[in-house]
Amino acid sequence: MVRKKKEPNRVDEMLDELLADCQTPEDILGESGLLKQLSKRLIERALAGELNHHLKGEQQTELDEPPSQTPACGNSRNGYSKKTVQSDQGEMDLAIPRDRKGEFEPILVPKHQRRLAGLDEKILLLYARGLSTRDISAQLEELYGVNISASLISEVTDSVSDEVKAWQVRPLEEVYPILYLDALYVNIKVSGRVSKRAVYVVLGINREGNKELLGLWIGEAETEGAKFWLKVLTDLKNRGLKDILIACCDGLVGFPQAIETLYPKTQVQLCIVHLIRNCLRYVPWKDAKAVAADLKPIYQAATLEAAEAALDAFAAKWDALYPAISQIWIRHWENIIPIFEYPMDIRKVIYTTNAIESLNRSLRKVIKTKAVFPDEESVFKLMYLAMNNIAKRWNRPIKDWKAALSHFAILFPGRFNY
Template structure:
């Protein structure tokens, strides 16, 4: 239980005095309410203190650039900034030699940082610049142009580049790869493109998105996946125990080239989902239950028997399902090389599923993106929001990690 912090009695006394004459929410939160007035006074006082400190730290009140000129206060100039409480009209102090550089309200800045954070938070939830403009005006009485809002979100581009090139751990036990589809306007036409999300589970069992890659306009192949994996390797990733994918063309060949010891496992959840595409709603629950004995079998032989029983029961009604499993069987059976603890971590792909579900909620409000940069910008901000909830390891991780130490003793790090 957290310790309760006790307020400063002086602060409490000041608040009591301030609140004596305020009886309604409008007097607190209104256009000329207490919060807005306090914000204005506090900012102006802080600016006064900044200038006083600047002048005090200039030797003998002289300008660092000229030993003959004496610097001093030189009145004020008016400036309007946008805050979370709306427009704030400030008196900014200035010095005679124009050397004072305020920190709290830098020169040229028209918004406080908190407002930029709100713009980015709204954008990360899939709101368009027009939507953000309308919401800020409705909630705070702030009038911002769509151009200015775009400038705030465009400033994230440098963060995206740094994030996409950041150093990685040398080992991630499990890698999940999945695709989202977005529409991007190119050469006057709207085209559907795949955005590949690479999600890893680190040694602590926590989820970490390693990066985002937009696939080529044509079908991805070995060349594309070699570029992605080379990027990961150059950033420090030296080893992966298991890569769980959804039948990505060319990926197994690419990973065998750069990470020959990594085992590629077909994502069971995606295989189940593909199977249920052919099933009517009234049979879905029953078919899903009958698929479980296949991927939850103890051995390959038991799994094959379960698949045979499934085919006997459903081939007349849904012949495509058993054919899907047989066609991908070589990528399914590696699952049975592992004990139950590791299997759960592989085929229970809640990790990547929850990420993509959250990203799709953001994307569904979007039409066509103007370019690839805008796709990265939105998904990066959305991932920042999503990752704030990743405070716990994935389920059964300690048991799985102990099994990894046994399965891969030469490659497992020793403290």
């Protein structure tokens, strides 16, 4: 079979002609390079096309009107005005076409806009990674030759505030099988003084097994009680959340009482990962691995009776050295034992808490770059942008979700339908 000779592509031919005089990367990417020249010409051609469309629309309107209402003189082109904008290729001088009536409103480069689309997104992405406004300004100048002031960057990031407020009150699904609750700690200026505050993160797992951050709340560090959690849960209920099957948290003071008020059927489960971490604070490094290994038979026991026996065995072995550990488990036993009612598939989903742990690790990397936040709004803004950046990786259900799914439908009849 004879293959047809591939016809030369006219676009490729033109690109070859343009690249013929480019000898170095600077010739393509530099301040006066080919890429910048092409971008400028393409934008100006697009603007000319916008004006043509505008003028044709006006002409058609004039033809459609009764003769008595037809203007004596139609609209037309009226030269160009110079405009300097910031772009990914640095500063760009554009020739903006004008019409005689001054009615033309460009869409690609709107009036009063000094940055091309795409640059704001880069600013927000860098801010979401924890960079300060001055760091962002320096990095944009280094990467793109764009000189943008820190105050202008602040304006770009401040534009997110309304988006954050809308996100914080958006409607929620009616049922979330699992809710994880945790806290991150930041320093915020309050009435001129630096105060430590807790940012409470509520992460939901929806019926498809996908992670969804439901909201952020700021309160006094480690001093909130039932009244605070009642407000948080009321916010969730007002946004459409009717039922929670399991709420996994780190012994938050007042939370069990608050959830009993609004979601009486919800099972509160103490986070095993946090529990182990708290226990290891009492253990020197040399014994930490052995203690963690001996705690595993407790939470991995097949039955409640086996778990109680494993706790007794742990106490017998370690109480002489670290008596506080077994007492922590005994004190929280009521909120630990619900896990033994579930099969191992659901236990893995609950007690590993990889979902909230992974999210918080990523958020901590961002907030640790800020020694002190000027106000609560700046905390919400940064964490919202950072969370959006993190959520781009949430493209599949959490591990073991399919196995847990059928168990939920059986264990919670009438409350979990899929």
